[in-house]
Amino acid sequence: MSTQKISQLRAPRVLIENKISFAGPDSEVSIYDTYEAASRVRLDADELLFCGMVTGRKIMHTTGAETIAKGQVFLPHESFVMAPGGIVEIDFPDATLENPTTCLTVEISKERVSSISDRLNDSLPILELVDQWQSKTPVLHTHHSTETQRLLTRLTTLFTENHPD
Known part of the structure; x- marks a missing residue:
């Protein structure tokens, strides 16, 4: 799909x-x-959801986190991962028609994640104290590199061009 079409x-x-x-x-x-500008826009993750910030600034309010009241600032070159069933409320303090806030998401089905997890559990030795790996929080917020940003751009290109990969 062409850039003009997108x-x-x-x-x-x-x-x-x-x-x-x-x-x-x-x-x-x-x-x-x-x-x-908007406040407390709700986002529900039905599947594993990776969010990559492209432009602008968001304030992410996650349920059950200590930062619920003030939220976490989410900027370009940062990633935010939500577990299935996760909920976040988002503020868009700076968004305008001339300078929109833009975010890219990659949603991966629970079945696909489970399949990959099963293969990893089968092929890698399991630690004696742990049966299966689990995250302690339903969300993960971290900085990512320029290479990760390029990968996000490449993924977008593959999907928008309906590429077989």
């Missing part, structure tokens, strides 16, 4: 969380643009 698809239909999605087997890539 730009046309991204044209604002709604001002808050204007979303376009590209589905593949067991996964989906979405681009979210927000064009006006």
Whole structure:
């Protein structure tokens, strides 16, 4: 799909969380643009959800976290991963029509994650004290490198071009 076509698809239909999605087997890539300031916009993760910030700034309020009241600032070159069933409320303090806040998400089905996890558990030795690996929190917020940002761009290209990979 051409860059011009993607730009046309991204044209604002709604001002808050204007979303376009590209589905593949067991996964989906979405681009979210927000064009006006908003508070406490709810996002529910049905599947494992990786979020990569592209432009702008968000404040992420996660349930059950100590930072729920003030939230965590989410900027470009940062990643936010949500477990299935996770909920976050998002503030868009700086979003405008001229300077939208943009985020890229990659959603991976629970079945695919389970399949990969099973293969890892079968092929790697399990520590004596641990039966299976588990995360202690339903969300993970971290900085990522320029290479990760390039990988996100490449994934978006593969999905938008309906590439067989």
